[in-house]
Amino acid sequence: MQTERADYLIIGAGIIGLTLARQLRERYPGKKILLLEKEPDVARHSSGRNSGVLHAGFYYTANSLKARFTREGNAAMKKYCRENGLALNECGKVVVASDETELKALYELEKRGKANGVDVRLIDEKELATIEPNARTFQKALYSPSTATVDPVEVNTSIKNQLLKSGARIFFEEGYLELSGENTVKTTKGRLIKAGHLINAAGLYADKIARDFGYSKDYVIIPFKGIYLKYTGEAAPLKVNVYPVPNLKNPFLGVHYTVTVDGHVKLGPTAIPAFWRENYEGLDNFKLRELLEAGSYEALLFLKNSFGFRSLAFEEMRKYYKPFFVGLGQKLVKKLDADGLNEWTRPGIRAQLLNTKNLELVQDFVVEGDKASTHVLNAVSPAFTGSFPFTKWIIDSRLNN
Numbered sequence: 001m002q003t004e005r006a007d008y009l010i011i012g013a014g015i016i017g018l019t020l021a022r023q024l025r026e027r028y029p030g031k032k033i034l035l036l037e038k039e040p041d042v043a044r045h046s047s048g049r050n051s052g053v054l055h056a057g058f059y060y061t062a063n064s065l066k067a068r069f070t071r072e073g074n075a076a077m078k079k080y081c082r083e084n085g086l087a088l089n090e091c092g093k094v095v096v097a098s099d100e101t102e103l104k105a106l107y108e109l110e111k112r113g114k115a116n117g118v119d120v121r122l123i124d125e126k127e128l129a130t131i132e133p134n135a136r137t138f139q140k141a142l143y144s145p146s147t148a149t150v151d152p153v154e155v156n157t158s159i160k161n162q163l164l165k166s167g168a169r170i171f172f173e174e175g176y177l178e179l180s181g182e183n184t185v186k187t188t189k190g191r192l193i194k195a196g197h198l199i200n201a202a203g204l205y206a207d208k209i210a211r212d213f214g215y216s217k218d219y220v221i222i223p224f225k226g227i228y229l230k231y232t233g234e235a236a237p238l239k240v241n242v243y244p245v246p247n248l249k250n251p252f253l254g255v256h257y258t259v260t261v262d263g264h265v266k267l268g269p270t271a272i273p274a275f276w277r278e279n280y281e282g283l284d285n286f287k288l289r290e291l292l293e294a295g296s297y298e299a300l301l302f303l304k305n306s307f308g309f310r311s312l313a314f315e316e317m318r319k320y321y322k323p324f325f326v327g328l329g330q331k332l333v334k335k336l337d338a339d340g341l342n343e344w345t346r347p348g349i350r351a352q353l354l355n356t357k358n359l360e361l362v363q364d365f366v367v368e369g370d371k372a373s374t375h376v377l378n379a380v381s382p383a384f385t386g387s388f389p390f391t392k393w394i395i396d397s398r399l400n401n
Contacts, residue, residue, distance in 0.1 A: 002192075006034040009185065009195035011176050011209060013037035014047035015152070016379050017201035018159040019391040025166045027395070033168040034195075036187060038175030043156035045203055045278070047384065049348030051228070051258045051266070052152045053241065054078065055382040056093070056144040058113025058120045059253070065365040067116045069386030069393065074146055076388035081150055084158050087261040093147035093241035094128060096137035096332055102245040109142055109245070120144045132240040134333045147241055151261045152384060176202065179212040183372050197399060200375040204277040204351040210375035215368040218357050219377055222297055223277045224350040228258070228268030229325065233340025236265045242332050250307055251352065251363050251380065255319070255328040267329040267341055271350070272316040273298050280347045297354060306359040353378035367394060374398045 008024050010017045013035045021033050042048070054077050057070030081088040097106050106122070113120035121143055123131070128141045135141065164170065171187070180186040184194040200209045204223065210216035231237060236259070243256040252271040259265055275294055278285035301309040319325045326338050353362040366378035374394060383390065 003184065004034070004191060004193045005032070005195075006193060007031040007196040008033045008199065009193055009197075010035045010199045010201055011185075012201040012203055012206075013039075013042045013160065013170055013172075014045060014201065014203055015043070015156055015159075015384050015387045016047075016203075016376055016391060017199070018042060018156060018163065019387045020199055020201060020394065021163050021168050022159055023391050023395055025163065025168055029166075033163075034193060035163075035168065035170040036174055036176055036185070036193075037170055037172050038188065040173050042160045042170075043153050046348055046351060047156055047203075048153045049226075049346060050152050050381065050384050051269070052149045052261060053093075053258055053385070054148045054150060055385045056113070056120060056146045057116050057118045057382075058109050058142070058144060059246070059248075060116065060364075061112060062115040064363070065390070065393075066363075066382060066386065067112070069365075069389040070382045071116055071118050072389040073382070073386035074148070077150065077155070077385060078148060080388070081155070086154050086158060087151050088148060089150070089259065089261045089263070090148045091240050091259045092131070093144040093243060094123075094132055094135055094137075095142040095144070095243045095245060096128075096135055097140060097245050098331060099138050102138070103140060105245045105248060106140055106142055108248065113142075113144070118144070119146050132238060132242060134238055134335065135240070135242045136332060136334050149241070149259060149261045176205075176209055197371075198373040199394075200373065201379070203379070204349060206351070206375060206377050206379075207353070210368065210377060213369075213373050213375065215375050216377055218355060219353050219362070219366065220293070220297060220356055221277070221351050221377075222294060222354045222361075223274035223279060224252075224352050225272045225274040225279060226269030226348045226350060227272075228266040228345040229322075229341040230343040230345055231265040231267070231340045232343050233337045236263060237333060237336055237340070238265050239263075244332060247308075250312065251361055252312075255325065257329065257332065266345060267326070268345075269348070270316055270319045270325075271312070272319065273313060274349055277351075278349060280349065297356075301359060304359060307361060350380055351378075352380055365390065367398065369398055
């Protein structure tokens with residue numbers, strides 16, 4: 001088999017791989033761009049299984065990459081949806097407090113939002129009732145009018161179709177197998193591809209691929225499983241996204257209500273430690289080596305109780321008990337037909353990076369690389385929201401030096 005050549009080879013056709021290819025095609029229309037995707041289509045993992053929420057950017061500290069890209073990404077993704085006739089629900093969001101102890105964190109979120117240039121403000125219970133009559137809070141809530149929802153699969157598919165029309169090529173059902181010479185990749189079909197520049201946007205497997213190139217030495221991906229309950233009752237209980245005040249020490253936002261692009265309401269997600277990287281249901285995609293790796297790190301985190309992992313694990317496991325899970329949702333609203341929450345959505349897996357030196361979950365985006373290759377190691381939420389400016393920054397800072 002002859003060696004294929006590409007100016008840019010991108011591993012992974014999720015939202016990061018696709019938007020990288022789109023930006024490269026716009027800048028360098030004559031260059032040969034190839035994408036490798038082990039699945040039969042785009043967005044089969046986290047890029048197509050996320051909530052579809054376009055975050056506003058008030059959760060993140062002002063010096064973080066997440067803060068930098070979420071606000072810009074929110075506007076860019078909305079613009080892309082409008083220009084391409086894609087579904088967009090500009091429903092907004094409120095963050096509600098359960099008691100006085102949570103008000104301090106609520107004020108901190110407002111402070112972060114304003115520092116990040118986000119349209120966000122504190123409101124009282126009376127104003128909350130005009131925005132979302134069914135939301136419940138203690139004294140104050142945080143209102144984010146720019147939060148919206150989209151259909152993530154529709155967005156990914158639209159970008160894919162534009163790429164294919166532009167002359168970019170995507171090899172589906174063909175993944176990365178190994179490094180086979182200088183910037184030359186061997187695929188799972190035995191094909192050799194030599195790249196001018198290789199970009200690793202492989203999501204759940206980004207750390208493993210990066211190690212073949214000498215990167216991700218201090219990191220490993222730990223998978224967390226997220227599941228939502230869909231409300232199927234007659235009348236939707238909410239028209240606005242309703243979130244609790246999160247624990248700012250970890251990257252999870254807590255069980256909340258999402259209003260989908262078509263007006264349905266979902267409660268979730270869980271953030272349950274998964275046993276292997278694509279541990280969606282039952283023994284699907286089981287890999288013993290991944291079980292041993294994830295299990296050993298999760299056991300270590302449990303024993304040392306890093307970032308409160310022990311209580312997090314116990315709390316998340318309790319969410320498998322539906323009455324407990326629904327009970328968390330009932331705290332956020334005034335009334336709810338609990339029986340209407342009766343349809344589990346398909347699970348998603350969060351590819352969460354762990355720093356193996358200090359055993360802390362990495363909160364911000366992480367990108368490593370050199371002139372020959374770039375490795376996107378921690379593209380967790382809100383990477384979907386921030387994908388357009390994030391990938392522009394990758395190209396500007398990594399590929400143009």
